[in-house]
Amino acid sequence: LNTHGHSADALRDLIILITVVCTVVWLMVVGFLLWALARRREVPRRDSDTERKMALSIRLAIAATILTVAGLTIASFYTTRDLNSSNGASLTVRVKAQQWWWQFAYQASDQEPPFLTANELHIPVNKDVRLELEALDVIHSLWIPSLAGKLDMIPGRKNIITIRATRPGIYRGQCAEFCGLQHSHMAFVVVVEEGAAYQRWVAAQAAPAVEPAMAEASAGKAVFMSKPCAACHTIRGTSATGTSGPDLTHVASRRTIGAGLLETTRGSLAAWIADPQTLKPGSNMPLVPLTSDELRQISAYMEELR
Amino acid sequence: MTRDQGARVPLDVDISDAELERQLKETWSSKPGLWGAISTVDHKVVAGRYIATAFVFLILGGLLAMAMRLQLSQPEARFINPDRYNQIFTMHGSTMMFLFAVPVMEAMAAYLVPLMVGTRNIAFPRLNAFSYWIFLFGGILIWVAFALDTAPDVGWFAYVPLAGPQYAPGKRADLWAQMITFTEVAALAVAVEIVVTVFKQRAPGMSLDRIPVLVWAMLVMSFLVIMAMPAIMFSSTTLILDRLVGTHFYNPAEGGDALLWQHLFWFFGHPEVYIIFLPAVGMVSTILPAFVGRPLFGYMLLVMALITTGVLSFGLWVHHMFTVGLPRVGESFFTASSMSIAVPAGIQIFCWLATLWAGKPVYKTPLLFILGFIVTFVMGGMTGVMVASVPFDTQVHDTYFVVAHFHYVLIGGAVFPLIAAVYYWFPKMTGRMMSERLGRWSFWLIFCGFHLTFFPMHILGLWGMPRRIYTYQPELPWTSLNLFVSLSALVLAGGFLVFFVNAIRSWRNGLPAGSNPWGAATLEWATSSPPPPYNFRRIPVVSSLDPLTPGENELPVVAGLRTDRRELLVTSVVEALPQARESSTTDSVWPFWAAVATSVMLVWSIFTPWAVVWGSIPVAITLIGWFWPKGSPEDES
Amino acid sequence: MKDRIVLDASALPMHGMGAASPTWWATCAFMLIEGSGFALAIAVYLYLMSLAPSWPMEAPPPDLWAGTWLTLMLIASVVPNVLVSRWAHRRDLRKVQVGLVVMTMLGIIPLVLRAFEFTTLHIRWDDNAYGSIVWMLLGLHTTHILTDVVDTVVLACLMFSRHADNTRRYGDVQDNCMYWNFVVVAWLPLYGCIYGLARL
């Protein structure tokens, strides 16, 4: 039945165990039911001998139920304990969920201010990573099925989950608590990398945005700064310091935009900027009227923000 | 006391059965026409309406389900926009739970319990009528809102802050909360009636150990309603207050707490599922013996199991909140308590299996649905045990796995028995049999359609498909299964269609049923089908668990009741010894007006708190009209 | 099916009193509903208290005088209440009439005190969660006093009308008395929360 599984290995084992046990119980019940129906008999039985036999078997069945259930409880208790036996996380990422995207705040080093990124979480392989979960508006829930079970993000509370990936790769994560219109499109990508690759990524992300090279992109930058965009988005190293939208310093380096909605390409960037409300109805990014030139310029600029 | 005036009042002794029936009919019948229809307090009429209305809501809710399945049948479909989709699944869940499942079970109780305990009307018949009107108005309110595109869109458990003042502008969430108030008032009223009917109006001799299992189930259900519903009343009221007058119960910025809502909701919400399920247990236990030709095995065990389930159900609400990040010890406790529910559930299943094993099954439609129930419910119970494990649940919570679980237990565990019950009691209620041929068709379509629809949802859940999404992306591996599910849902809907067609056709021209077509042993079969307004010509006397023995055609009864007023017997709680000849109230339009006044107040209060002040005046007036004695014989003592 | 008469009920009374009356049981059931409501409200109070860094939140605890006077009034009212119930049991119309008038007064005075009580809370319902729950507790209890007073007034009117001398009415009076006792008893833990716990 079950698919993925990694640091969620313990979970997978438990799931298989419980599923098997329950399937067996179900088969026994249905098997007995069929036998009871298939038995040939002339008259309904109600003599005291039968009644006594039935009472005995029921008592046995109840005892078996109690044992099974107790067994499953203990099994799940031990798994829970297992899951929480992490030993000191090497890295902490603060996750802020909001309608309908994710912000990940990394503390690159103690001196530097944290850098922000959105909808893409990078972690080093085989390291415990501590995620501090907060919600800015309503309840969301962080779920990376291949790595761990889910944990809710609740306004006014802070939950902490520790994950550990055992194999490099790209995994999908998503919001698992209904949070309004675009709950369906609130996914993110988890990239698990070897240490060196991860360090390279951190360095790249911590750096300010590159200056646009092409003329079209420079024009795009100017448009970006003069339009409302800059009021919502930050591009480090420029005058754009808005905070209500995702940090765009390195948008084009991310695999997706719009919280897992579209793959990042020049075309999808343009489509998104031209009309976010059709692609993701209700999203908190408004349609900013742009001429087609401006649109082309801005997307060129975005595409250079690697 | 006016006991010795007895000579002047008409009693039911020393007159012919025909004459007695004529007099009783005169006393107990409702007036014809619209006025009579509005003012009737006959529990059978009111409950019949209740049941019919609830089934209408099942159809409406089912149609919404079909709309969801349409939207989900392919990735990034655009049949329904997200706003509408959110309204649809909220309405589907709320309609099914609050306007179909709970009311239909209460209504079955209101119909059957008075007949099964051998009395002439439910206790507080006017309250019963009031309850129906309130339920109806609440349902209309929310469906009108849906038609106007202002239906709630926050899910059937309306978590704050999404449903709070900041993130749910407009009146949608208020309408949801107020609909809850309507249905809870209605449910509480019926619960009180059932408790009192069972405690005080049982036929003489029906001591506690002779109460039919169905009546026990309804009694436990009523207590669950009484203890659990205040929680949802409290939470929906405080939600409205937060939204309307700016209180801060759920606002973390001012010391409130978002989890408080979840605790309150599930403190109600979990017992709620047993409010739906326990009556179904009662139905199965009552129907089964009639089709295997032997009494139920393990009466005492079953009754104990019912009570245990009821008590335990208050100790597991946290299993709906396993992923909110509560302390681990606490969660383990709730895993243990949730799993322990498997024990009483198991007892029930084992008793039924034993009954089947020792009996000689006659495969009529009701029995088919019961067998379908056993297969399906046990599976739903197993997935219940799975999600009761915290680590397991962290993977499947809020996915289609849970959706599969609860449809297995709700439809497999409650709707199947309910349909069996309709097939079984339809002859009693209408005097006509339902078609056996269509019955088989409906069973196989519903049974197969159900499993084909909902089994794949387990897999979808394990593949990571969250619930409450209006669409998904084509690159995810869910597409083909979703299409399959949607197509299977058509089969399921077809099965329901056959069932409804069967019911409507048989109601008009089914075969006449006679008073006891199944040869059953409980008291409702002792009277004609459909029962006369006074239920029993004379109130029966009970001396065993199965008052009707086959072949016997004499019924031990009580005499000495007056025929010129609505009189029934009040008996003691434990032994059911006669205590008094109590009167049952007459028809009255006041419950209707009181319901109108209450509805106006409740709807108005969505807009201004002052409605509670001004609106309560007409409510008080109608209530006084309701209770003020009219000097009828019923008021004598 | 034919009837075989095995029992004669004609000698039974035409209305039962106390535990033999369905109304009595219904009153109990409603008390159970409302009792659950109060218990939950208190649980919420304790829950919010356990979350808050300080309690009461950003406000001094409520002044004692109005609440305490009200509590004393309520407790005192139990005595005439029990008497009325007893008189009703004995079907003593005159005394019941007087008693109901007295009980109406004893119901209205707490309502007046309650109005003052709201002014001694030092917090509004929309200030913070503490304010919300305190107002909720008081409001919930006030509606109970209010409904019972209205019920008492209606009963008083009935007892002066031609419907008065009837076992049914006396039963109603007794149920009303029982309900008032419930309203009083329910107040005590609320008082403990609002005034006691806020001072710890």
Ligand code: HEA
């Ligand atoms: C009629 C309704 C009904 C019934 C009867 C049940 C029965 C049970 N439910 Fe279910 N449940 C719901 C309706 C119901 N549920 C709904 C509506 C939701 C979702 C709400 C929402 O989120 O929208 C839900 C959600 C839900 C959750 C939360 C999941 C989540 O949100 O992540 C959990 C977790 O523990 C749970 C557990 C159980 C258990 C342990 C039982 C047990 O009672 C089952 C017991 C029965 C058996 C076990 C089978 C018979 C027993 C035997 C044959 C004996 C042998 C057995 C063993 C050895 C194990 N249910």
Ligand code: HEA
């Ligand atoms: C008793 C309760 C009950 C019942 C019976 C059903 C019945 C069905 N449910 Fe429902 N469901 C819930 C209770 C119920 N559900 C709840 C509580 C939720 C959670 C909501 C939430 O998340 O807030 C839910 C959620 C839910 C979802 C998840 C939505 C989401 O998360 O996005 C889905 C998806 O497939 C679904 C499907 C179905 C289907 C296909 C049926 C089918 O069984 C329906 C069968 C079809 C019919 C009954 C219609 C038949 C009628 C006709 C064909 C017309 C005949 C006309 C005449 C005779 C005039 N349900």
Ligand code: CUA
């Ligand atoms: Cu965020 Cu769902």
Ligand SMILES: [Cu+2]
């Ligand atoms: Cu539950």
